[in-house]
Amino acid sequence: MTEIYMDHAATTPVRPEVVEVMLPYFGTEFGNASSVYGWGRRAHQALDQARDTVAELLGAASNEIIFTSGGSEGANLAIKGVAWAYQTKGKHIITSAIEHHAVLDTALWLKKHGFEVTILPVDEEGFVSPAEVEKALRPDTILVSIMHANNEVGTIQPIAEIGAIVRKHGAFFHTDAVQTAGVLDLNVEELNVDLLSLSAHKFYGPKGVGTLYVRKGVRLDPLIHGGAQERRRRAGTENVAGIVGLAKAFELAREERVAENARLTKLRDRLIEGLQTIPSSKVNGSLSQRLPNNVNVCFQYIEGESMLLNLDLRGIAASSGSACTSGSLDPSHVLLAMGLTHEIAHGSLRLTLGRDNTESDVDFVLQEIPVIVERLRKMSPLYQG
Amino acid sequence: MYSDKVMDHFTNPRNVGEIADADGIGEVGNARCGDIMKLWIKVDGDVITDIKFKTFGCGAAIATSSVITEMAIGKSVTEAEQITNQQVAEELHGLPAVKMHCSNLAAEALAAAIEDYRKKAAADSAS
Numbered sequence: 001m002t003e004i005y006m007d008h009a010a011t012t013p014v015r016p017e018v019v020e021v022m023l024p025y026f027g028t029e030f031g032n033a034s035s036v037y038g039w040g041r042r043a044h045q046a047l048d049q050a051r052d053t054v055a056e057l058l059g060a061a062s063n064e065i066i067f068t069s070g071g072s073e074g075a076n077l078a079i080k081g082v083a084w085a086y087q088t089k090g091k092h093i094i095t096s097a098i099e100h101h102a103v104l105d106t107a108l109w110l111k112k113h114g115f116e117v118t119i120l121p122v123d124e125e126g127f128v129s130p131a132e133v134e135k136a137l138r139p140d141t142i143l144v145s146i147m148h149a150n151n152e153v154g155t156i157q158p159i160a161e162i163g164a165i166v167r168k169h170g171a172f173f174h175t176d177a178v179q180t181a182g183v184l185d186l187n188v189e190e191l192n193v194d195l196l197s198l199s200a201h202k203f204y205g206p207k208g209v210g211t212l213y214v215r216k217g218v219r220l221d222p223l224i225h226g227g228a229q230e231r232r233r234r235a236g237t238e239n240v241a242g243i244v245g246l247a248k249a250f251e252l253a254r255e256e257r258v259a260e261n262a263r264l265t266k267l268r269d270r271l272i273e274g275l276q277t278i279p280s281s282k283v284n285g286s287l288s289q290r291l292p293n294n295v296n297v298c299f300q301y302i303e304g305e306s307m308l309l310n311l312d313l314r315g316i317a318a319s320s321g322s323a324c325t326s327g328s329l330d331p332s333h334v335l336l337a338m339g340l341t342h343e344i345a346h347g348s349l350r351l352t353l354g355r356d357n358t359e360s361d362v363d364f365v366l367q368e369i370p371v372i373v374e375r376l377r378k379m380s381p382l383y384q385g
Numbered sequence: 386m387y388s389d390k391v392m393d394h395f396t397n398p399r400n401v402g403e404i405a406d407a408d409g410i411g412e413v414g415n416a417r418c419g420d421i422m423k424l425w426i427k428v429d430g431d432v433i434t435d436i437k438f439k440t441f442g443c444g445a446a447i448a449t450s451s452v453i454t455e456m457a458i459g460k461s462v463t464e465a466e467q468i469t470n471q472q473v474a475e476e477l478h479g480l481p482a483v484k485m486h487c488s489n490l491a492a493e494a495l496a497a498a499i500e501d502y503r504k505k506a507a508a509d510s511a512s
């Protein structure tokens with residue numbers, strides 16, 4: 001059976017070109033970048049070069065780049081780091097209801113430690129309103145964290161506009177760009193952000209490595225103490241191979257971004273159009289401001305996990321916002337925040353396209369899904385079809 | 386994650402459907418938590434002769450519904466109502482821990498159908 005992977009928002013395979021540049025740093029160039037001898041110097045040079053590349057891709061300076069273990073650490077470091085460093089100035093943080101749990105749970109953890117957190121609602125397409133951000137800003141607001149694009153429904157937020165408002169009010173602005181790095185243009189000046197986090201494995205780089213951009217002048221208390229690495233903001237021997245891989249993958253993604261986005265958008269729209277022909281289905285998220293690879297549809301009367309199991313039996317890898325797949329009793333917090341009922345949110349299906357997907361993959365998926373939906377509906381006590 | 390037997394019942398569920406002239410109907414769960422099971426039973430004497438089910442839910446919810454129909458057909462209502470969720474899970478060679486509470490409702494659905502059958506039978510004999 002051919003397997004079709006359509007869960008690229010979860011993770012992506014590492015590109016061979018990326019593996020190739022990483023390999024020496026596992027073997028011959030294994031040195032610790034803090035050491036003074038040749039091995040150490042060469043590792044350090046590789047780090048410097050990777051840092052320059054990432055900085056250039058973000059329109060930032062090299063000393064504004066911190067390498068992390070990934071998106072979750074980036075979000076934690078941005079939010080806790082700023083909160084801790086600026087708590088004498090204020091203890092108010094603003095975020096949105098559809099953030100990744102790495103942001104939401106971090107904000108809620110800070111709430112337990114005496115910070116105040118405002119969680120902004122979103123509209124039915126998943127947009128945060130810049131006007132709502134402005135209303136929520138207070139003199140004691142130290143940080144606003146709004147994601148660039150949502151991982152479940154693909155809605156792209158007006159980050160530059162929100163960033164300008166936040167700056168006017170003297171707070172710092174973090175964006176979780178995990179889903180947009182390598183996909184959209186991430187210029188920190190144009191986006192008006194002070195902190196931006198990203199993760200390599202979402203753009204065909206290795207797992208376990210990410211970047212946090214921190215604008216010069218923004219103070220940050222480290223999460224990990226014990227060394228002078230990353231300008232004392234993140235202790236620990238650097239993951240040289242991973243960092244080199246991240247930079248290479250990011251570079252390749254930018255080179256190919258425009259052409260690949262155009263290709264993916266066509267596939268995405270073909271999928272959306274095809275799935276919309278299924279009765280009692282609903283596309284979630286914005287159709288205009290949407291990641292080029294994201295498809296998210298709810299099929300009424302059926303539950304997501306049983307859909308995923310059926311898809312898996314046909315070799316198709318996808319994901320769902322049902323409770324069973326979210327690991328809690330509630331379905332996706334994102335879909336609920338967008339106003340969907342529990343019942344409908346349980347029946348959501350996310351397909352996220354990537355480099356390896358072709359038009360024939362899309363056509364195969366479009367041939368299989370209606371059969372699966374029909375089969376499960378016939379079993380459903382909610383369906384009167 | 387799921388045993389072969391769960392996948393067997395999930396891919397080839399037994400006794401899906403409805404019974405138009407059912408003697409008892411049980412429905413448990415709610416759409417909020419993502420699992421609804423509805424069971425129809427046909428009773429002759431006091432023996433369950435037919436069961437059909439419809440389920441909205443995950444793989445475990447569908448498999449437990451399917452397997453309980455096999456476990457209960459041919460049993461007396463008194464025997465059938467003794468079936469526990471634990472026994473249903475064992476019949477399926479186990480369920481993932483997270484599914485034990487949220488999606489393992491089949492025994493409750495059957496008990497609800499039997500209760501409905503008893504109410505109807507009592508009403509019939511009273512009239």
